[in-house]
Amino acid sequence: MIRVNGEEMEWRPGLTVKDILEAKRFVFPMIGVWINDKPVPRDKFETTTVNDGDEVQVIHMISGG
Amino acid sequence: MEKMKLLAEWKYEPKKIERGYAGRTLYVNIGDRSFKEKPVTEDMKEKFVGGRGFGLKLLWDAVKDTTKWNDPENELVISGGPLCGITQYPGSGKCYTVFISPLTEQTYDSNAGGYFGPLLKFSGWDALEVQGKSDRDVILFIDGDNNKVEVYESPFEDINAVTITEALHEYFADSEEDKRNISVASTGKGAETTNWGCLNMSFYDLRRKTPRLKQAGRGGGGTVFRDKKLAAIVVRKRGVGPASNNPADISVLQRTGLKLHKEIRDLDDQQNKMRKVGTPHLNEIMNEYHLLPVHNYKFGQHPEASKIHSKIFEKLFTQGIPDGCWYGCSMACAKAVDGFELKTGPLKGKKVTVDGPEYETCAGLGSNIGIFDPEWIIEANFYADHYGIDTISLGTGLAFVCECYELGFLNKDITNGLELKFGSKDDLMELIHRMGRGDDKFASIVGLGIHKMKKVFAEKYGAPFEVMEKIGMEGQGIEVSEYVPKESVAQWGGYFLTLKGPQHDEAWLIFMDRVNKQLPTFEDKAEALHYFPNFRLWFSLVGLCKLPWNDIEPADNVVKYKGIEAAKVPEHVQNYVDLFNAVTGKSITKEELIVQSERVYNFQRVFQLRLGKGTRRDHNIPLRAIGPVFPEEWEVRTEYYDNELKAAGIDSKGLTTEEKIRKLQEYRLSQWEQLVDAVYKRRGWNKNGIPTVETLKRLGIDYPDVVEVVRKHSKPEDNWEE
Numbered sequence: 001m002i003r004v005n006g007e008e009m010e011w012r013p014g015l016t017v018k019d020i021l022e023a024k025r026f027v028f029p030m031i032g033v034w035i036n037d038k039p040v041p042r043d044k045f046e047t048t049t050v051n052d053g054d055e056v057q058v059i060h061m062i063s064g065g
Numbered sequence: 066m067e068k069m070k071l072l073a074e075w076k077y078e079p080k081k082i083e084r085g086y087a088g089r090t091l092y093v094n095i096g097d098r099s100f101k102e103k104p105v106t107e108d109m110k111e112k113f114v115g116g117r118g119f120g121l122k123l124l125w126d127a128v129k130d131t132t133k134w135n136d137p138e139n140e141l142v143i144s145g146g147p148l149c150g151i152t153q154y155p156g157s158g159k160c161y162t163v164f165i166s167p168l169t170e171q172t173y174d175s176n177a178g179g180y181f182g183p184l185l186k187f188s189g190w191d192a193l194e195v196q197g198k199s200d201r202d203v204i205l206f207i208d209g210d211n212n213k214v215e216v217y218e219s220p221f222e223d224i225n226a227v228t229i230t231e232a233l234h235e236y237f238a239d240s241e242e243d244k245r246n247i248s249v250a251s252t253g254k255g256a257e258t259t260n261w262g263c264l265n266m267s268f269y270d271l272r273r274k275t276p277r278l279k280q281a282g283r284g285g286g287g288t289v290f291r292d293k294k295l296a297a298i299v300v301r302k303r304g305v306g307p308a309s310n311n312p313a314d315i316s317v318l319q320r321t322g323l324k325l326h327k328e329i330r331d332l333d334d335q336q337n338k339m340r341k342v343g344t345p346h347l348n349e350i351m352n353e354y355h356l357l358p359v360h361n362y363k364f365g366q367h368p369e370a371s372k373i374h375s376k377i378f379e380k381l382f383t384q385g386i387p388d389g390c391w392y393g394c395s396m397a398c399a400k401a402v403d404g405f406e407l408k409t410g411p412l413k414g415k416k417v418t419v420d421g422p423e424y425e426t427c428a429g430l431g432s433n434i435g436i437f438d439p440e441w442i443i444e445a446n447f448y449a450d451h452y453g454i455d456t457i458s459l460g461t462g463l464a465f466v467c468e469c470y471e472l473g474f475l476n477k478d479i480t481n482g483l484e485l486k487f488g489s490k491d492d493l494m495e496l497i498h499r500m501g502r503g504d505d506k507f508a509s510i511v512g513l514g515i516h517k518m519k520k521v522f523a524e525k526y527g528a529p530f531e532v533m534e535k536i537g538m539e540g541q542g543i544e545v546s547e548y549v550p551k552e553s554v555a556q557w558g559g560y561f562l563t564l565k566g567p568q569h570d571e572a573w574l575i576f577m578d579r580v581n582k583q584l585p586t587f588e589d590k591a592e593a594l595h596y597f598p599n600f601r602l603w604f605s606l607v608g609l610c611k612l613p614w615n616d617i618e619p620a621d622n623v624v625k626y627k628g629i630e631a632a633k634v635p636e637h638v639q640n641y642v643d644l645f646n647a648v649t650g651k652s653i654t655k656e657e658l659i660v661q662s663e664r665v666y667n668f669q670r671v672f673q674l675r676l677g678k679g680t681r682r683d684h685n686i687p688l689r690a691i692g693p694v695f696p697e698e699w700e701v702r703t704e705y706y707d708n709e710l711k712a713a714g715i716d717s718k719g720l721t722t723e724e725k726i727r728k729l730q731e732y733r734l735s736q737w738e739q740l741v742d743a744v745y746k747r748r749g750w751n752k753n754g755i756p757t758v759e760t761l762k763r764l765g766i767d768y769p770d771v772v773e774v775v776r777k778h779s780k781p782e783d784n785w786e787e
C-alpha cells in the first residue's frame with residue numbers, strides 16, 4: 001500500500017509515477033511529484049518506480065483562467 | 066465616414082513619463098464637458114501604486130456614500146499602472162476599469178488587454194476619470210500626439226462594438242500602419258438593455274487587417290459607459306517604444322524579459338500550449354476533474370465535453386500568428402477564429418474575425434447551458450462582444466434561466482415564444498439577439514442579472530424564491546464564473562469571500578485544496594485566501610496580465626520548490642519584484658509586494674462598506690455552490706458524496722438521497738461559517754468582515770475619512786474574543 005496525497009492506494013511491484021497519474025486520472029500537464037519528499041523530474045515519471053509504503057505527493061500547478 | 070461634429074476641446078501640456086508614471090491623471094466631466102488634470106502625489110504612488118489602486122482612490126474622492134451606479138457622479142476610471150506598457154516582458158499591457166457596478170451596487174474593477182492602457186499613459190496620463198452624463202451620444206478622443214482632448218457628437222446609429230471600433234480606427238488613422246497607434250474603448254446596444262455591459266478595448270492587428278477586441282467583461286462597466294452616453298473613447302499615441310516608460314534600469318527589463326521569452330519558447334508546448342490554444346486548454350482538464358460547469362453547475366462533467374476539447378479549437382483558431390494583445394507578449398494566447406461566417410443576427414452572412422472564445426466562454430456559453438457545439442459558441446461569443454455583453458454573466462445567467470424553464474417556473478408565454486431548455490441552441494441564440502436589440506421585455510428581465518431575476522420571476526410569475534435562491538449562482542449580485550466550486554471548501558472562499566463577488570481573479574484554490582490536499586485545516590485555507598488574493602491583486606496595480614505568472618513555469622520549478630511554495634512560482638515572483646524596482650527605481654521586496662496589495666484590498670473593502678455593503682451579510686453563498694441541491698446531482702457522484710458524509714461523521718444508513726442532501730448541506734454550511742471566521746481573522750477583520758482600525762494603521766491607510774467609515778460601522782460585539 002502507498003499513500004497518494006494522503007489517500008491509500010494499492011501498490012504492485014514496478015508501479016511507476018506515470019501509472020499512478022493514469023490511475024488517478026491526473027491528466028493536467030503541469031504536475032509536480034514528490035516521493036517521500038524528494039522531487040521527481042517530469043521527464044522521469046515514466047521510469048521512476050515507487051516502493052511499497054511510499055508517501056507520494058502530486059501537486060497540480062494550476063490556478064485558473 | 067463623414068466628419069464628426071466637435072463639441073468641446075481642451076489642450077494640455079505634454080508630459081514625459083518618468084519611471085513608469087506620468088505623474089498626473091486626466092479628469093473629464095462628460096456632462097458639462099469640462100476637463101482638468103490632477104497631480105499624482107508621492108503618497109498616492111506609495112499607498113495605491115497605480116491601476117486599480119488609482120481607480121479606487123479617484124473614485125473614493127469622487128462619489129458620496131449614497132452614490133448609485135447610474136448617478137452622474139459615478140465614474141469610469143481607467144488606469145494601467147507603472148509597469149503598463151513595457152514591451153520587454155510578456156503580459157504588460159493591461160488596464161483596469163473601476164466603477165460602481167449596476168450588478169453589485171458597490172465598486173467593481175475589471176481588466177482588459179489591448180492597447181488602451183499603454184497608449185493612455187504614453188499620452189501623458191496615469192488614469193482617465195470620466196464623470197457626469199452626456200445629453201447625447203458622444204465620442205471622447207484623447208489625442209496624445211497633439212496633446213488635446215476632444216469630445217465629438219457620435220454620428221453612429223449602430224454603436225455595437227465591431228462596427229464602431231472598425232470605423233474609428235479608420236477615422237483617426239492616417240494610414241493602415243497608423244491604425245496600430247489607436248485604441249478604442251466601446252461597448253454595444255446590449256450594455257444599455259442589460260446590466261451585463263462589458264467594455265471592449267481594441268488593438269489593431271496588422272496581419273489580419275482588422276481591430277481585435279479584448280474585454281473588461283465583468284461587473285457592468287459597459288452599462289455605466291452607456292448610461293453616460295459614451296459611444297466610444299479613443300486614444301491615439303504614435304511612437305511608442307521599449308523606453309517609453311523611461312525606466313530606472315532598462316537592462317533589468319531586457320534581461321528578465323529574455324529569460325521568460327525563452328521559457329515560453331522552450332516549455333509552452335509541453336505545458337499549457339497557450340500559444341496554440343489559449344485558455345481553452347482548460348476545457349478538457351476541467352471536465353476530467355469534475356469542475357466544468359454543466360447545466361447550471363449541477364454537474365462537473367459531461368460525455369459530450371469532448372466536442373469542445375481544445376484540440377478542436379486548435380484547428381478553428383488561426384495558427385502561426387503571434388497573438389499577443391500587447392507588444393512583446395510571446396505568451397500570445399489572444400487566439401482568434403478568422404473568416405467565420407455568421408449564421409444569425411444582424412450581420413448574418415458576414416465573414417468576421419472572432420476574438421476567442423476563452424475557456425470561460427466555452428464553459429459559460431457552452432457546457433453550462435448544455436451546448437457542445439464549437440461553432441455555436443463562437444457565434445454567441447462574437448455577438449456577446451459585439452452587443453457589449455459579458456460572456457460570463459451571460460452564460461451563467463442563461464444557465465439559470467434554462468434551469469428555471471426546465472423546472473416549470475417559466476414557459477413560452479413568459480419567454481415570448483422561446484423554449485429555453487438546456488441545449489436549445491436556436492432559441493438561446495434568439496434570446497441573445499433580443500438582448501442586443503432591446504425590444505423584448507423578457508430579455509430585459511434576464512439582463513437584470515440573476516440577483517434581480519430571482520425577485521422578478523417570483524413576483525411576476527410566481528416562481529418559488531427559495532428554490533431560486535438555492536440554484537441561482539451569484540454572490541454579491543454578480544454571476545459566478547465558470548468553475549464548479551462545490552467540492553472545494555477553500556474555493557467557496559475563493560469565490561464568495563471576495564471583494565466584489567464570485568470572479569476567479571482573486572483565488573483559484575480548487576486543486577490545491579481538493580486534489581493536492583495542501584490545505585487541510587481552516588487556518589491553511591485562510592492563509593491561502595490571504596496570500597493568493599493579495600498576490601493576484603498586485604497585477605491589477607501595476608498593469609500586468611496574470612497569465613505569464615503561472616501558465617508557464619521554469620522547468621525546474623517543481624524540483625527546486627515544494628508544495629505551496631512551488632505553486633507561487635517563486636522565480637516569477639522575483640521577476641515581478643525586479644521589474645517593479647527596475648521601472649520605478651524603488652527597492653521593494655516580495656513581502657512588500659504583498660503589502661502593496663493588502664493596502665488596496667482593505668481600502669476597497671472599506672469602500673464597499675461606505676457604499677452600504679462590505680459586511681458578513683454580503684458574503685452570501687448559494688447552496689448549489691457548496692453541494693448538490695437535487696438528487697440527480699448527488700446520484701452522479703454517489704460514492705464521493707457518501708464518503709463526504711462518512712468523513713463528516715454522519716451516519717447515512719437508511720437515508721433517502723433528499724435526506725442525505727439536507728444533512729450534507731447542514732454540515733457544509735457549518736464549515737462555511739468556520740471558513741468565514743478563519744478568513745476574517747487572518748485578514749485582520751472583525752467578525753462582521755470589517756477591517757479593524759489596527760489593520761488600517763498597520764497598512765498605513767488610516768486616513769481620517771477611511772477610519773471614520775470603519776468606526777461608524779464597527780460594533781464592540783463584533784470584536785474577536787481573546
Ligand code: SF4
Binds near residue numbers: 155
Ligand atoms: S498572456 Fe495572453 S492575455 Fe495576457 S497579455 Fe499575453 S496575449 Fe494578452
